[in-house]
Every structure is written in C-alpha cells, then in structure tokens.
Amino acid sequence: MSRSPGVMHTDKVLDVLAGGGAPSDLSASWRRSGHLHALDPASRLPSHRLSQADIAAAQQRLGGFLKVAQSTLDRLFLAVGGVGCSVLLADRDGVVVDRRGAGADDATFDAWGLWTGAVWSEKYEGTNGIGTCIVEKRPLSIDREQHFFTRNSGLFCTTAPIFDEHGELAAALDVSSCRADLTGGFSRLIATTVTDAARTIEAENFRRAFPDARILLTPKSERAVNSLLAVDRDDLVIGATRAARRALGLNAASLARPLPAADLIGETRDAGDLAAAERAALQRALARAGGNVSKAARDLDMSRATLHRKLKQLGLHR
Structure with missing residues (x-):
C-alpha cells in the first residue's frame, strides 16, 4: 500500500530531525523548527493570527517605512497578481502588515494564511519563505515540500529581506502562490522580481531618512540600486545602506565619526563657489585628523593659527 504524499513529506522531515537525510540548505531551518521551536511537521x-489592535500596532511600528513601500507593492502586484500570486509585506517578527491579492483569490489566500495579521515566523510556521528569510537575512525561495509543515507543502514562496537606513532588518517582501503548475523558470523570474522590489524599497526609504543629504551610489554598484551613501554639504558621510556598508567595509563605529566621502569613493562635490569648496576641504581635513586642529593644519600645509582663523570665518567648529 503506497503512502500519501503528505505522509511521505512528514517522514522526510522527521528523518532529518533524527539526524538522517542528505544535508541541504534547508536542514538547518528544519532542525530549528523541530528542535528549537518544538513544532510537529504533521x-x-x-x-x-494577531488581533486587529495588534496588527495596527505592528503597522505603526514600521511608521514611514510602510508608507514608502506602497507604490512598490502596487507595482509588484501588477506584475504577479494576474497569475495567481499574493504579495505580502511582513515586519521583522514575521507579522504580515500589508498584502496584495486578486479579489477572486481572497478566500484561497485567507485559508492558506496569506493574509494581513498572519504570523509567518519560523516559531509558528517552521521553515517558510518569510520566517526563514528573516532568520538568515538573505533572499530565498521555499518551494512546496521544502516547507516544514506538511500543510504548507502546496505553497511556493519567494522572499527578500529589506533593511532600514541603519542597515538593520526591517521587513521581508514575499510573493506566494498555491498554483501547482508554476515552472522552475517562472519561479526564478518571480524571485528576481521580488529581490529587485525589495532593493527599491530600501533605496526609497534611505532617501526619505536623509532628505537633505546628497545620495551617492557606491562605485561598481550600478545594478545595486540600494548600495547608497548619504553625504552632507561638506562631503562627509552621514549614512549608508546595508549594501554600501558591506561593499565598503563600514560599520556603526566607523559611521559614528566624520568620514570624508572622497576617502571611500574618490568623489567630491562640484562646489559652485570657492567658499563652499574651501569649507568642504577643511571639514575633510578635520575628519581625517580626528578633530585634531594641529594635525589638520600640518596636513593642509598651513599654520595652526591660520586654520583657526579660517574655521572661524566659515563658521566651522572642531
């Protein structure tokens, strides 16, 4: 007597939890689901799901970030909604705070838990697109039987993380479908679209966070629209996205002190007048000297008294 696909999936997960089965990228997530969260795949x-009050609180915590994401969610849904896909935006706890779906599919998506207020963390749903993406902080796809729960083994989910202006995980963008006829090629196309949309949201949120700054794309990152630096009027870096931090070796400590953009990317502002150019040059020299006026003066080949006078004229402080 043959076993049902559901029983076979449950047995496969239990075999991995017992230490058997071939190693895979999903093994660690399945083990977290079974051992850390004590979930039963069957x-x-x-x-x-959260209450309406808790959903509202989760949405409020995202604040302006949720507003920034709206236009990208709309565009993503236009691209995938017509082929039976649901678009979900979840916070860093896996709570779905916003969604897009065709009205004709609402009952189906609701039954699968692809709905606002559903919690798709690994703690509650085991291995899944949103929850596993949040833990591993990387784009990934969980296709049907790769899910931990047998009840989710009919779902295809592809998810990308979204990081805030400080480089911290803020949300996850997901496209899910319960269609059985999704081809591998089409699934990969959806995954690429989701990742691009997540990067767009990151970039738009970064610009919102630094409205008065000049935004620079880091070198050799033309395709990485989210690898950005925020630079003030003196060409000092005041912010960097996660992608830029990783590309340039930056961290919170290095960004906490004045950091000339020219030292990172070899680019300075095309100043409109000599005073602006001089101001920027002095600021960069002070930044490189760690605020030490004597050292900055030596680097600029001028006396300490001259540098003090120029700083006073330009309204600059140590």
Missing part, C-alpha cells in the same frame, strides 16, 4: 493547526 500539525494541522491553523496559522497564528
């Missing part, structure tokens, strides 16, 4: 409990 469980048929419905998805965990």
